[in-house]
Amino acid sequence: MSRANILRYLKQALVASLWLSFLTLPIMVIRVDTVEQTVTWRWMHLAYMAGGSFVLALIWYIMMERRDLSQAKRELETVERDSALMRFLSDPRFARPLMAFGLLVAVAFPWFFSLYQTNILISALIYVVLGLGLNITVGLAGLLDLGYVAFYAVGAYTYALLNHHFHLGFWAVLPLGAVMGAFFGILLGFPVLRLRGDYLAIVTLGFGQIVRLVLENWGSFSYGPSGISNIDRPGLFGISYSVEQATTYMYYIMVVLVLLTIFVTARLKDSRIGRAWLALREDEIACQAMGIDNTRAKLMAFSLGATLAALMGVVFAAKTTFINPASFTFMESAMILAIVVLGGMGSVLGVILGAFLLMLLPEYLRAFSEYRMLIFGATMVLVMVFRPEGLVRAKRKVYKINVEAAG
Amino acid sequence: MAQEMTNQNAAQAVQPVLSVRNVGMNFGGLRALSEVNLDVLPGEVVALIGPNGAGKTTFFNCITGIYTPSEGEVTAYPKNGKPKRINGMRTNLVCELGMARTFQNIRLFPSMTALENVMIGRHCRTKTGILGAVLRGPGTRREEQEVVDKSFEMLTKVGLEKLANEYSRNLPYGAQRRLEIARALATEPFLLLLDEPAAGMNPQETEELKQMVIRIREEFKVSVLLIEHDMKMVMSLSDRIYVMEYGRIISTGTPKEVSEDPQVIRAYLGEDSDA
Numbered sequence: 001m002s003r004a005n006i007l008r009y010l011k012q013a014l015v016a017s018l019w020l021s022f023l024t025l026p027i028m029v030i031r032v033d034t035v036e037q038t039v040t041w042r043w044m045h046l047a048y049m050a051g052g053s054f055v056l057a058l059i060w061y062i063m064m065e066r067r068d069l070s071q072a073k074r075e076l077e078t079v080e081r082d083s084a085l086m087r088f089l090s091d092p093r094f095a096r097p098l099m100a101f102g103l104l105v106a107v108a109f110p111w112f113f114s115l116y117q118t119n120i121l122i123s124a125l126i127y128v129v130l131g132l133g134l135n136i137t138v139g140l141a142g143l144l145d146l147g148y149v150a151f152y153a154v155g156a157y158t159y160a161l162l163n164h165h166f167h168l169g170f171w172a173v174l175p176l177g178a179v180m181g182a183f184f185g186i187l188l189g190f191p192v193l194r195l196r197g198d199y200l201a202i203v204t205l206g207f208g209q210i211v212r213l214v215l216e217n218w219g220s221f222s223y224g225p226s227g228i229s230n231i232d233r234p235g236l237f238g239i240s241y242s243v244e245q246a247t248t249y250m251y252y253i254m255v256v257l258v259l260l261t262i263f264v265t266a267r268l269k270d271s272r273i274g275r276a277w278l279a280l281r282e283d284e285i286a287c288q289a290m291g292i293d294n295t296r297a298k299l300m301a302f303s304l305g306a307t308l309a310a311l312m313g314v315v316f317a318a319k320t321t322f323i324n325p326a327s328f329t330f331m332e333s334a335m336i337l338a339i340v341v342l343g344g345m346g347s348v349l350g351v352i353l354g355a356f357l358l359m360l361l362p363e364y365l366r367a368f369s370e371y372r373m374l375i376f377g378a379t380m381v382l383v384m385v386f387r388p389e390g391l392v393r394a395k396r397k398v399y400k401i402n403v404e405a406a407g
Numbered sequence: 408m409a410q411e412m413t414n415q416n417a418a419q420a421v422q423p424v425l426s427v428r429n430v431g432m433n434f435g436g437l438r439a440l441s442e443v444n445l446d447v448l449p450g451e452v453v454a455l456i457g458p459n460g461a462g463k464t465t466f467f468n469c470i471t472g473i474y475t476p477s478e479g480e481v482t483a484y485p486k487n488g489k490p491k492r493i494n495g496m497r498t499n500l501v502c503e504l505g506m507a508r509t510f511q512n513i514r515l516f517p518s519m520t521a522l523e524n525v526m527i528g529r530h531c532r533t534k535t536g537i538l539g540a541v542l543r544g545p546g547t548r549r550e551e552q553e554v555v556d557k558s559f560e561m562l563t564k565v566g567l568e569k570l571a572n573e574y575s576r577n578l579p580y581g582a583q584r585r586l587e588i589a590r591a592l593a594t595e596p597f598l599l600l601l602d603e604p605a606a607g608m609n610p611q612e613t614e615e616l617k618q619m620v621i622r623i624r625e626e627f628k629v630s631v632l633l634i635e636h637d638m639k640m641v642m643s644l645s646d647r648i649y650v651m652e653y654g655r656i657i658s659t660g661t662p663k664e665v666s667e668d669p670q671v672i673r674a675y676l677g678e679d680s681d682a
């Protein structure tokens with residue numbers, strides 16, 4: 001960085017901080033006590049404001065410059081460079097033992113940590129699957145779905161209602177929930193086939209709200225805002241068990257479901273179907289002109305994402321044994337979308353990291369719970385500015401070419 | 408070759424691969440195409456030329472299903488298949504039938520590699536579904552490998568084998584144009600529709616492109632319908648030429664016939680020049 005630049009940034013930061021101090025003067029400095037009818041001038045606050053904003057602005061400008069520099073460099077290079085961490089992670093010599101270790105930790109976890117910790121981890125794992133599901137729709141096929149939580153609700157209510165009325169067990173409803181999810185995915189998919197981008201986002205957002213409102217207001221069907229309680233936990237060959245054992249059991253079910261989901265999404269991503277989704281995301285017209293049936297590809301992406309969400313809905317209902325519409329607000333959809341975007345659209349590893357980050361950090365940073373949304377928002381803005389591709393950039397598979405066959 | 412025959416004789420003697428009759432296209436009040444008649448015969452390179460805004464790209468969009476023509480008939484004659492009326496047919500089905508195109512403003516899939524871009528072209532010739540993709544049995548793996556090998560072969564045909572694993576957005580401009588051709592070829596077309604393939608290329612690249620089109624036509628036995636502004640390329644490459652102005656075909660014939668047609672000279676040089 002040159003000296004001239006530093007000087008310029010100093011000046012810009014100074015201007016920014018003076019301006020901000022001036023703007024916030026009435027609320028930060030002047031305090032009117034209406035009871036005692038006095039006015040206090042808290043000049044120290046002005047100093048904090050000016051100093052703080054000056055430092056932040058300076059950091060911002062310097063980071064922006066570094067970002068522009070690295071971006072310019074990246075554009076010059078024809079070969080995409082991976083960060084050292086990514087190279088490390090994708091080297092099978094390190095990746096294999098790392099995965100084995102991760103699996104070991106996952107299996108041993110409930111024996112070494114408290115019930116509370118295990119419960120938190122179950123939630124995080126649920127969000128891993130939700131993230132991977134939404135990643136199919138948004139990350140791979142590029143269909144911005146803001147009402148994803150509706151499918152989660154469909155799964156949860158499928159289990160809750162069937163259990164409540166017909167005493168159907170968890171294992172019986174799990175596949176049923178998946179089918180319901182796929183059905184609702186196609187149901188939403190059909191009318192929005194022609195929509196793209198913002199329009200699609202708005203319609204799916206509306207769909208999410210409709211499902212929640214129906215659940216809230218159709219009391220005779222869904223028991224309204226008071227929800228459904230006393231939902232059965234997953235059965236284990238008719239053996240009865242304590243709450244503690246139930247949590248451990250639930251945890252292992254989730255571990256298996258997460259592994260299955262990773263397996264399925266990773267395979268799909270590098271398959272004929274996954275490539276069609278990517279093409280759809282990149283250029284819809286070219287995609288169709290190259291012989292891909294857009295309608296089919298979209299419906300597949302929608303219904304697969306919905307299926308995973310509905311599966312998780314069933315698990316969620318069985319885990320908490322109580323559900324009501326408050327669990328399925330737009331905030332949930334936004335959270336899952338944030339997981340996908342933060343983690344890296346289209347990247348399986350990225351989504352997993354994103355889910356853990358966004359679900360676990362708030363749990364362990366309870367001290368800052370008042371600022372939770374603030375921190376959350378700031379993090380998202382920073383990631384979008386400095387790493388728009390997310391924590392982990394989706395990498396394309398390098399295919400082995402059979403040279404003899406290719407002639 | 409078709410070069411020696413005149414248009415009408417040829418169209419009657421041989422069954423064409425594409426036949427367009429009285430096609431018109433309106434955009435609201437704008438008449439972009441009217442009464443367009445055009446034939447492409449097997450193995451022929453046909454050029455469609457005309458000033459900017461004449462309606463050439465609109466014509467491509469009309470015969471590939473991106474637009475539905477307001478009137479007229481478009482018929483395709485696939486190899487060993489029945490003639491098929493294709494106006495208004497879905498774009499992907501037109502491609503599956505065997506008519507593959509490139510775009511004037513390059514439309515590759517930027518964050519996929521060159522090889523993957525071509526692999527997309529193989530989509531409509533392969534079958535793996537969701538279940539097959541997840542289970543990845545021997546059949547799926549064989550098909551995948553075949554897709555990779557075939558796609559790589561196409562890359563070799565357009566001279567991009569060294570850039571197979573580069574992201575297509577990072578390819579030089581000329582290479583992107585050739586990649587689009589490889590992607591179209593991968594769909595095994597009987598008719599290749601190229602929309603200004605030489606746009607933005609220097610004379611040497613244009614010459615290479617010309618040789619490539621000649622090679623491709625020989626090797627894949629495809630017919631080529633070509634929109635191009637580069638007259639040198641059009642004149643030396645095409646068997647027949649159609650000239651379009653304001654959405655109408657104003658002249659057609661061999662390169663020589665067309666270049667001597669006073670109508671064409673007027674269209675290209677302006678009203679005043681023949682005075």
Ligand SMILES: Nc1ncnc2c1ncn2[C@@H]1O[C@H](COP(=O)(O)OP(=O)(O)OP(=O)(O)O)[C@@H](O)[C@H]1O
Pocket residue numbers: 434437439457458459460461462463464465466511
């Ligand atoms: N979707 C559309 N809606 C309205 N008008 C259109 C549309 N597409 C094309 N046009 C109009 O149709 C006319 C023909 O356009 P077209 O792109 O086909 O020309 P062209 O011959 O390909 O020109 P160029 O050589 O510049 O590529 C133009 O006047 C254009 O503005």
Ligand SMILES: [Mg+2]
Pocket residue numbers: 463464465511
């Ligand atoms: Mg054009």
